[in-house]
Ligand code: SIN
């Protein structure tokens with residue numbers, strides 16, 4: 692805990708290259724993190740956390756919701772974007788302007804100017820939750836980057852190449868970090884290892900991730 696706070700506040704914001712087209716912007720969201728968590732709380736009042744099922748019927752360990760014009764869904768029909776929350780039948784909560792602007796600024800800092808995200812998937816991890824290695828392939832615009840904001844307790848993020856079998860590298864993502872990948876790295880395999888137990892001053896024992904994309 693003490694160590695974690697030290698990590699977060701000691702390092703200057705910096706860019707850490709992952710590979711061509713992929714970078715971690717260390718600390719990029721640190722100053723607005725508390726505000727982002729307030730926005731997430733408002734969004735989940737309207738569109739609550741839920742554990743989606745994979746097309747094969749497996750319950751995902753990560754709880755999810757969405758904001759923006761389109762929300763990412765998984766169920767027995769497959770993976771897709773939808774403009775309504777299937778639980779409420781209403782449109783997803785709108786994407787807050789500050790979140791759109793933060794994602795646009797992060798994309799620009801990573802070399803992808805003109806990002807206009809229309810979808811934000813919000814993931815909640817408790818210790819043990821994970822996301823297996825996968826590619827993001829459900830978006831129409833395969834040039835637009837992916838902007839992924841980490842809040843709360845740390846994660847080990849795995850990043851590989853464009854084949855499932857290839858080697859991966861592990862990167863520790865902490866509160867306030869933003870990973871961006873696009874262009875030559877847009878279809879890289881990536882995932883999150885099971886989250887270790889930890890505590891964070893703003894989120895308790897939870898990790899929140901916001902993934903912004905251009906879906907349509
Ligand atoms: C994902 O890319 O699917 C998850 C990213 C994260 O939680 O850091």
Ligand code: FE2
Nearest residue numbers: 825826827881
């Ligand atoms: Fe992903």
